[in-house]
Amino acid sequence: MDFALTEEQVAFQATARAFARDRLLPNAQRWDEQRYFPAEELREAAALGFAGITVAEAHGGSGLSRLDAALIFEELAAADPSTAAFLTIHNMVAGMLARFGDAALRARFLPKLLSCEHFASYCLTEPGSGSDAAALRTRAERHGNAHYRLNGSKAFISGGGIADLYVAMVRTGEEGPRGISCVVVEKDSRGLSFGKPERKMGWNSQPTTAVEFQDCVVPVENRVGAEGEGFRLAMVGLDGGRINIAACSLGGARACLEAATTYMHERRAFGRALAEFQALQFKLADMATELEAARLMVHRAAVALDEGAADATLRCAMAKRFATDACFRICDDALQLHGGYGYIKDYQIERYVRDLRVHRILEGTNEIMRVIIARKLLEAA
Numbered sequence: 067m068d069f070a071l072t073e074e075q076v077a078f079q080a081t082a083r084a085f086a087r088d089r090l091l092p093n094a095q096r097w098d099e100q101r102y103f104p105a106e107e108l109r110e111a112a113a114l115g116f117a118g119i120t121v122a123e124a125h126g127g128s129g130l131s132r133l134d135a136a137l138i139f140e141e142l143a144a145a146d147p148s149t150a151a152f153l154t155i156h157n158m159v160a161g162m163l164a165r166f167g168d169a170a171l172r173a174r175f176l177p178k179l180l181s182c183e184h185f186a187s188y189c190l191t192e193p194g195s196g197s198d199a200a201a202l203r204t205r206a207e208r209h210g211n212a213h214y215r216l217n218g219s220k221a222f223i224s225g226g227g228i229a230d231l232y233v234a235m236v237r238t239g240e241e242g243p244r245g246i247s248c249v250v251v252e253k254d255s256r257g258l259s260f261g262k263p264e265r266k267m268g269w270n271s272q273p274t275t276a277v278e279f280q281d282c283v284v285p286v287e288n289r290v291g292a293e294g295e296g297f298r299l300a301m302v303g304l305d306g307g308r309i310n311i312a313a314c315s316l317g318g319a320r321a322c323l324e325a326a327t328t329y330m331h332e333r334r335a336f337g338r339a340l341a342e343f344q345a346l347q348f349k350l351a352d353m354a355t356e357l358e359a360a361r362l363m364v365h366r367a368a369v370a371l372d373e374g375a376a377d378a379t380l381r382c383a384m385a386k387r388f389a390t391d392a393c394f395r396i397c398d399d400a401l402q403l404h405g406g407y408g409y410i411k412d413y414q415i416e417r418y419v420r421d422l423r424v425h426r427i428l429e430g431t432n433e434i435m436r437v438i439i440a441r442k443l444l445e446a447a
Contacts, residue, residue: 075137078130081114082138086145094146097271098417101263103228104149104271105185111142111153112182119157120306121164125172126180132306132368136313140361143317147421150317152272154310155224159186159233162303163250166291175231175250184230188307189220189251189277190300196221197434199235200243200297204279206236212286214238214249216257216279222428226275227260229253234277235296243297248290257282268420305371305379307429308386312364315425318418319357319393322400325415326350329404346403353396360389380442387435390425397422 071079089107097104111117119135121127130138135157142150160179163172178184195201204218216236223232232251239245251258261276291299327350330340340346367385370378401408401415408415426432 071137075134078115078134079137079141082116082141083144085111085114085116086142086150090142090149091145094149094271095411095414095417097146098148098268099270099411101270101273103273105182105228108149108153108156108185109182112180116142116153117156117182118160118164118176118180120161121176121180125164125176127160127164127176131372132309133365133372135306136309136316136364136368139310139313140317140320143314144321145317146271147314147318147418147425148269148271150314151269151311151421151425152224154307154314155188156182156186157310158303158307159188159231161306162233162248162299163290165302166248166295166299170287171250171290179231185225185228186231186233187223187225187229187277188303189223189232189234191221191223193219193221193276197431199300200246201241202235202237202246204234204236206238206247206249206284208238208286214284214286214289216249216251216282216284218279220277222264222274223277224269224272224274226277227263227273232258232277233290234279235300238293238296244294246296246300247293248296248299249284250288250290251279251282251284252288255282255284267423268417269424301379304429305382308382308435309364309368309371311425311429312360312367312386312389315390315393315422316357316361316364318422319353319360319396322397322415322418323350323353323357325413326353326400326403329407333405340403349399349403353399356392357396360385360392364389377442380439383430383435383438383442386429387432387439390422391432394419394422394426 115128118127119130123129139150179186190199192202206214206216209215230253234251235246237245238247257280259278264274333340363385367381370381397419407413
């Protein structure tokens with residue numbers, strides 16, 4: 067088992083770190099306060115190949131691995147977890163279209179997604195079926211051979227109102243997961259509308275709204291995969307999404323750990339630097355150890371997914387559960403080490419705490435991760 071990065075990985079990791087330092091970090095606090103969506107900076111990231119990281123080169127993407135993507139998202143999130151997280155969602159949609167869409171669908175949608183000329187949102191969660199995704203109610207009725215009519219609503223959709231494409235899971239058949247299909251809804255579709263932007267604790271550089279379908283007309287040719295395959299496609303997408311959001315947690319926690327380490331050398335109390343107090347040294351040691359453990363789990367899960375391992379879903383759930391919990395604690399501990407200054411916006415620690423809190427909820431709550439882990443363990447027994 068080789069833990070060393072390849073020369074290529076070191077190179078694109080450095081590219082992502084430089085972009086995050088120069089284009090994201092100087093603006094992240096302002097974007098958070100103004101609730102500003104940084105479209106131009108995302109297009110600059112796309113020019114570096116970061117909008118279709120795992121999309122095959124044959125389809126115009128970067129053709130990198132899940133592990134490569136985790137390295138990139140950690141670097142981006144070290145500057146701005148909110149913007150990096152939106153890019154993970156955009157990448158997940160691009161990856162689903164590249165992998166499961168037919169040639170015509172890829173040709174229509176992928177080029178503009180890979181350049182971020184168009185942005186994409188993922189629509190699974192509904193007001194009455196969050197963790198119980200297989201119970202979703204949004205229905206797509208077939209009208210002749212050419213169109214579906216969608217009726218229903220999706221909740222907490224990142225990019226709602228600003229995205230150009232909405233990949234939606236809709237019910238085309240029976241109750242349960244086998245009756246769900248996946249369709250691409252274009253922003254100018256008749257019958258598509260959006261709720262007001264949600265006022266959130268964090269993730270303020272990306273809008274979040276409800277997405278409403280009222281007799282929304284969608285061409286049958288916009289379906290991804292066959293009818294009834296939508297739930298399976300959604301779950302495949304979420305395995306990668308869980309690694310990506312865990313990687314964003316790694317970036318945020320690393321930034322906070324580095325800030326706390328620097329602060330402990332600078333801040334003095336009772337005539338000594340904080341770094342000289344053994345109790346605080348132990349706290350820092352625990353933070354660094356948990357971050358390293360989380361990173362190893364995320365990278366192990368990414369490799370399992372890259373290799374198509376039988377236990378990939380189990381490992382993705384474990385990594386997401388552990389990393390998002392551990393990294394939130396690291397950010398919170400960093401705030402505590404800063405004392406009152408950690409609570410002040412100028413130090414930006416509080417921004418990371420707010421942004422990383424939602425990672426324990428989305429892409430499947432950490433309670434649902436435990437359900438998945440336990441189910442997989444019991445199936446194997």
